[in-house]
Amino acid sequence: MSEKKLQQILRSLQIPSDYAQKSETTGITSQVEIWKAKTSCLLRDLSELIREKELSIAEQANVVAAAASFDAHNSWTSPESRALATEILADFSEPNLPLMFQLLETNVNPLFRSNLHPSLNPSTGRKTDRPAGGPMGTHDFYETQAWKKYPAAANLVFWCLRHIQSQDYDRLWYLVIPPIMTFLDDWQVPYKLKGVQMVEDLLQHVPRELLKRTGVDGLILTSLNTCLAQLDDAESPQLIQTAISVSLSLSLLTTTPGSSMQFDQLCALLGERIIGAIWLYSYDKLGVVQASVDSLPPLLNALGLGCCRYLKALIPQLLHPLLPVSFTSHPVELQISSLRALTMIIHECPYRMSQWKGTIIDSISRCWVHSRDTQSVGDSSRRDKLEEHLRSSCEALAKVCPSIIEEELRRLLVIDHDMFQELVAGIA
Incomplete structure (x- = not known):
């Protein structure tokens, strides 16, 4: 009986696709608002139930996925639902490898499998020598984008990135990287921003050698450079500031201190991206200019005398x-x-x-x-x-x-x- 009740609660907590609209305040019906009002009660019931029942690995993954969907400031969450989600997730604050594998394999990656990234090998997470599908492969990547029908997809990826242990990345790499790159290389700035923030979390714990061995360091750096050309969106200032910061962190992590490669990457970031692109094309966009100037001190410090x-x-x-x-x-x-x-x-x-x-x-x-x-x-x-x-x-x-x-x-x-x-x- 408790197993049936658990499944019922988890189904009821699935985020309605209405919240996946470009503007989270449009297309929200009264029926969806009623659902939102019930979520706190459902999360409270879930919290009580998981304390009474011994959960299997699959059930633990489903519970984490449901709670993580409410673990951020979104239009479908409220202060109460976020607090309850945080309370539930506290019981899974140190997930083991089997749980992380189950969560990524059955709850996260299926959302993205219909839109495979053309530059990634889906079975290894390595950068491919040439894009799948040839020169037009990117166009196929943007078709349908079924993952955008799941409003809480980003929340699940963020939770995973913040809880994967460094030593487990080798085993989970092919499950971790595709969702990140899908967000990072999306054509819409709000999704790109989430992708950059995912990379920021990734760099906190990922082994340097894994990034370099799989070629993903260069793939991410190229995508970050593309982000720095997005100057016309309302979220462009935040994207620019975060992308500069993450580009700097990536270069410092994956290159040898004092090496010519590190110097060249930092010079490209300052000279080609900030001075030669952002400042050249956004002279009338104060928010973007402000974001780029705010990002300068750490980069100047890293370059040292090279700033000359x-x-x-x-x-x-x-x-x-x-x-x-x-x-x-x-x-x-x-x-x-x-x-x-x-x-x-x-x-x-x-x-x-x-x-x-x-x-x-x-x-x-x-x-x-x-x-x-x-x-x-x-x-x-x-x-x-x-x-x-x-x-x-x-x-x-x-x-x-x-x-x-x-x-x-x-x-x-x-x-x-x-x-x-x-x-x-x-x-x-």
Whole structure:
């Protein structure tokens, strides 16, 4: 009787395909809303039932799949249903290999088998020498996309990635990689973003050797580069920022520190992707520019002195938001992000700053004057934070170029002591 009740509860907890719409708020009928209202009761019943019954491996996988479907902020979940799902999943926080295999083999992968990735061998998870289906194979990959009828598919993949043990990846690789690559290479930005986030979770525990041996490191890097060309969607800023961060993590994980391969990959990310593509084609998309600038400090830190080859592009781009423009106001957040990246460049390329010190001080001082002249406008806390970063950039520049103390900064005090005394306080 308890087994029949378990199956009944699990069937009732299946997410209606209505929630798979592009916009999660459209096409939701009153009947579906009634179903959503019942899910908390169903999850509560499930929690009580699994404590009374000894579950088989198959039943454990089905329970995890049902609960994991509610383990995220989605349109079909509520605070109560998420809390109940978390409580149920706590009993499976350390799943063994048989359970993970069962979950991936019977609950996750069947959702994606009708849309096999053309560049992956489905039996090994290795990168293929040539795409299946030839040059037109990608078009077949986008046909039907039956997996999109299952709204909680991403939730199941995320749960698996966060619970697979590092030593088990070898056995589960051919089951893990296809769903990730399906999301990552989808043509819609929201699914691409989930794919990038899946790769981010994957890199937390996956063995470096496995990525390289199967050729998946290069496959993922190519897909991440494609993500960086998606500039026109509402979720593009988040996609850009996450993709840059994950690309950096992947390169650092799969290449030898200080090697030419690592340097070339980091240079390609900064020079070709950010400077040569994002900044070139998104000059009028503030959200995308903001996301790319926010992502710069870790990349600049990883490149170190290698940043020098890009100073002619980096410094003007980062100083541009600081310059007051008539009838235009740059977001304070972008100014602060630009100053953070600028300070990192000063730290990493100290011997080249003497060539740029005048340009940098000029932009910082203009931004300072504009901030002081508009003190009665806008959020004072954000303005105070901006001025703090302006001072920090000045201090960093003074450490690597002490000559600015007696030259540029002293000249500012001569021009207007009252205006600039706080900017140069403790420096000049």
